Amino acid sequence: MLIGYSFWGFLGNGVTDTPDGGRSHRRTLIDGVRQRGHRIVFLQANRDHDEAGFDLSDSYHWDTGLPAIDALFLEWRWPIAGRNTTACGTPGHTCDLHRQQQLLDHYTAAGVPTLLWDKDRQLPPDDPRRHLRNVAVCEPALHPTPGAATLLFPVADATLDSADPAALTTGARDLPLVYIGNQYDRDHPFDHFFAPAAAAFPHLVAGKWTRTQRWPEVNFHGRVPFTAVDGLYRRATCTMLLLPDRYAQVGHMTQRLFEAVLAGCLPLTPATIRDADTFTPSGLHVADGADAARKIAHLLTIGGSEEHTTLLRACLARLNHFRASRQVAVVDQQLSQLVAGSVV
Numbered sequence: 001m002l003i004g005y006s007f008w009g010f011l012g013n014g015v016t017d018t019p020d021g022g023r024s025h026r027r028t029l030i031d032g033v034r035q036r037g038h039r040i041v042f043l044q045a046n047r048d049h050d051e052a053g054f055d056l057s058d059s060y061h062w063d064t065g066l067p068a069i070d071a072l073f074l075e076w077r078w079p080i081a082g083r084n085t086t087a088c089g090t091p092g093h094t095c096d097l098h099r100q101q102q103l104l105d106h107y108t109a110a111g112v113p114t115l116l117w118d119k120d121r122q123l124p125p126d127d128p129r130r131h132l133r134n135v136a137v138c139e140p141a142l143h144p145t146p147g148a149a150t151l152l153f154p155v156a157d158a159t160l161d162s163a164d165p166a167a168l169t170t171g172a173r174d175l176p177l178v179y180i181g182n183q184y185d186r187d188h189p190f191d192h193f194f195a196p197a198a199a200a201f202p203h204l205v206a207g208k209w210t211r212t213q214r215w216p217e218v219n220f221h222g223r224v225p226f227t228a229v230d231g232l233y234r235r236a237t238c239t240m241l242l243l244p245d246r247y248a249q250v251g252h253m254t255q256r257l258f259e260a261v262l263a264g265c266l267p268l269t270p271a272t273i274r275d276a277d278t279f280t281p282s283g284l285h286v287a288d289g290a291d292a293a294r295k296i297a298h299l300l301t302i303g304g305s306e307e308h309t310t311l312l313r314a315c316l317a318r319l320n321h322f323r324a325s326r327q328v329a330v331v332d333q334q335l336s337q338l339v340a341g342s343v344v
Contacts, residue, residue, distance in 0.1 A: 001070035001335070004063075005030065006043045006103055008077055008096035012054040014047070016225045019182055019208065022075065022119070023226050024255040025153040030060075032154065032328035041067055044099055064099075066106050071113040071335050074100060078122035108135060113338035115331065117151060121246050133341055136334045142251030142275050149334060153255045154324035159262065165313040168264030169304055176296055177203040178236035178265070180229055181256055183210060185244035190215075193270050194240050196289025201296055206232060233263035237299050240268045240292065241279070251275040258322055261315045266299060266308075268292055278321065281314040 009020035011027045030040055046062040048054040077100045079085050084097035108114040114135045116123065125145050129135050138144070138151035177198060183190075191214075198205075199217050206224045224232065233239065239260045243252065251274040260267050269280040271287050286292040302308045320326075 002039045003071050003073050004043045004069035005040050005073045007075040008044055010048050011056055012048050013226045014052050016223050021255050024259055028154045028156050028324050032324045033331055036332055043103060072107045073115045076116055076118045076123055115334050136338055140252055151330050152322045152327055154327040155258045155319055155322045156324050160319055160323060163316050165309050165316055169308045169312050173235055173237045175236040176201040176300055178232055178239050180206045180232060182208040186242045189242045189270055193289050193292055197292035197296055200293045229259060230263050233260050233265040236265045238266040238268050248273045253279050258319050266311055268295055279318055283311055
């Protein structure tokens, strides 16, 4: 079928001064869906070309009109004050929300099968769209909202199959602790888990953190290009999986897990994350900042050892939950059910 895909972000590396975690996995999912025989047309602006100067027109197709499609796939957008809620043409305006509403009005309201991927848990549980016959909602959570399906952020099968834990744990790492990601709704876990541990070790926080006065001892670096993420993880012994509470309560894991593990960086995991053992072995779970500091001290002593390799191997094994072939199968199943329902 021809799928109209709406996303506000990039397929390539994009630009530094923008949040878009989808860069780590969006193209993996899209290519997997195409390998299943579907065709895809992108329905938002081509930001790869317009902002990053990266031309992908030989491989993908964009259409900012309203082409005839068989199904609509939305990476869900939500109101962000001062950005996509302002009038078109005003300084700082992005038109992702207006365009999404246009797509909903034209396609979804007309009965076109619509798959809505709520990647940031911004769709209210009582939103009436959840109950439309031609709409299916997916969330990257082990325990999604009732009625929604689990669609995790995908990792390419070939990447998982070729990952070598022994090779990834060889070599020196000069940075005991790193965190890569933005501040959004993470103050509480940062306070409880990261900041106390960071006070004891050299560390770096890369990302957009605008309210940092309460942590004068923390080394905030600011945003880094997407191309620098892997290199930072390869310098670091460990990172910490900091999730907003609304993620942690439902086992909604971000791409930071597999970005770190695939670079050989061990992910310390707050034990408050629901089903934490699904994501990492218990040896990496931490109860608080003091516990995290003790774990880091130990990890610094085992670099390159069999224990180090065993921990990373256990992390890699758990990434099978994110295997792209599994996630593409979810998309295929959801779309097939919607299409079947539309012809009943």
